[in-house]
Amino acid sequence: MRLWQPLVLSLVLATSAFAQTPPAPQAGLNEEAVSGVMQRAVDEVIRPGYRNAQQSAARLTTAMKDLCEDATQQKLDKARSALDDMIRYWSVIEIVQTGPVIQDNLFEHILFYPDRKGVALKQVQALIAKADPKDTTVDAIAGKSVALQGLTALEYVLHGTGTEDLTTQKNSFRCLYGAAIAGNIQREAGEVVAAWEKPDGVQGSWKHPGPQSEDFMDNKEAITALLGILVHGAETVRDQRLEQFYKGKDATPRPRMAIYWRSGNTWKSMTANVEGLRTLWQKAGMAELLPADKKPIADTIDANLKSLLEALQKLNPDIEVATSDAERAKLDALLVSTRELITKISDDYGAAIGLSAGFSFSDGD
């Protein structure tokens, strides 16, 4: 097979390469609309998103403490429900993988995933087996490995082997450790909230790009970052969540690698991820940056997000079943849909608003 393809781009040459003209000016960014988009992204999406996660973490902490004191099935159900809520709220806002949450590894403290080698499982099991009372405080947990600190560790406490301790023994080590994890998540989420709520901190820096901003010197950099949240968030859903356990029809699925499979929150979490993307896209009014003749791109992105959410609803909550031969076509369709969404946001939308950002994001290459 001859792989060289002499002048497959002959059309390019024929139409432009010999034109000897200077680079064509790209359609400019709608600078006037940027301020409103950034303000809404911060005030209506990011800040409420983190506040919701922190408040949910507080309810989770309370539910865990109640469980430890009463050790009843009813309290265990409530604690599990509180974890479900926390996973949902976190999954909505975790699409923002920039800003304060990536400082000091706060993100990894709240969620340690993926974990290909099962480090978390081994460490959590060992900690519970050791049952050292010193490991039941928030401070003690905060000083330990990230694998012992976050949502996946707490999921094991509430859904993994040995949960009978939670309903047969008041203030069991397992429960107190779980309460400490919840407290740690609440504290970490609180740090992110505090950073975003300070008017002259990252909040102001994001809302007012320019020389005084610590993040963006101009509107283009700011919108590039916002577009980056959408693109990288969608990539996370595909690469770090779905492809962690399903890489396509030719690869062996690994359902136990799915995030939150023990608690049945795999699809709920991914749905919340996509809801987070849609919330940012819609509430920030990112479509306003499109020139009038490019508005259909927004309609396509809306439709892609809608169909992705609908596709997620149709998946079997049991990941073993969802990855079985009979169900795999749905997952293949999901992979295609996420790829289409990424291309649509990164290439079509990015280019239409006057950025080539989708090609690089100036992210370290």
Add this chain to the structure above:
Amino acid sequence: MWNSSAIDRRSFVKAAGLTFLAALQPRALMALERADAIYASGMRTANGSYAVATVTERGEIVDQIALPARAHGMAFSNATGKTVAFARRPGTYAMIFDPRGKNEPITIAAAEGRHFYGHGAFSPDGRTLYASENAFDANRGMIGLYDATGRFERIGEFETYGVGPHDMTVSDDGRMLIVANGGIETHPDFGRAKLNLSNMQPSLTLIDAATGDLIEKHSLPSQWVQLSTRHVDVDARGRIWFACQYEGHRNDLPPLVGSFAKGEDLRFVDLPEETTRRLANYVGAIAINRDEGLVGVTSPKGGASVTIDAKSGRVLREEIVPDAAGIAAAKAGFAVSSYEGGFLSTQSDVTWDQHIVRIAAV
């Protein structure tokens, strides 16, 4: 002869042979005949697929080869004419091809537990290919060694003595490997996410090409630990030039370009504040024009290219180039490409990737 490190264009055409030339469309053939230089660069085509193209210094596309995924940096051997396109991190392929179309391309895959970091270089005799790689579970920078005399089998690896190696090159005598350890931890499980921005460890290392032993390691000063050392090139005196990308506050003014020689401390170029701002704390590529004693850098983020006098460190020229991508020595100054399809004076309906390598010159 304006640069000794590239084969001349007439030799390139002669070596390519009639079969290659006959396969070219008339326009491409004409472009090749009147070209002063030939370059190679990765690109995304108009239909969204990825390829590597040979290009004249005016940006006229001579030929292209399809790639399995997006490429990043390139390496060229003046001794053998072989050229390599490395996958963009955390990619796992590298494609070796003959720009003259004489041999079928060879695609190699990263070893188990490794991925490519997007750059590499040939030994001066063309017998060994070095590639910057990540031993991701151990978070250790590595250089993969490949036998370039055959099918590019992996024959060994050296440590880079740092985290997150990116660009690398080889000294002219072939004895020393020069590595820019960006200091940023990444893992393929997390895509392109940077995992240690609060605790970066950037460094530049010189490594014995025969033994893999560390010769020198230069860490960044404490106030600049978030200054990621990412790209390197070597001037005619053997002096190593490096370019950086800053992960700290956007309104800081870090030094973005510097140089050193073996046995010396790092020396930053004292760029004017206006130039530093223009580069937007992000230099995407660096190149040396040895004959003219020039250092060229580009910034896609700032949309600029800057030319520096290698001897004095003085800025000689600044140009606004929206989405500036690759840079390589030209007969006079530098050839610069852009994500928008610009290549000097020509606009093509492609997206040029971040790096250019010169493979032939008049």
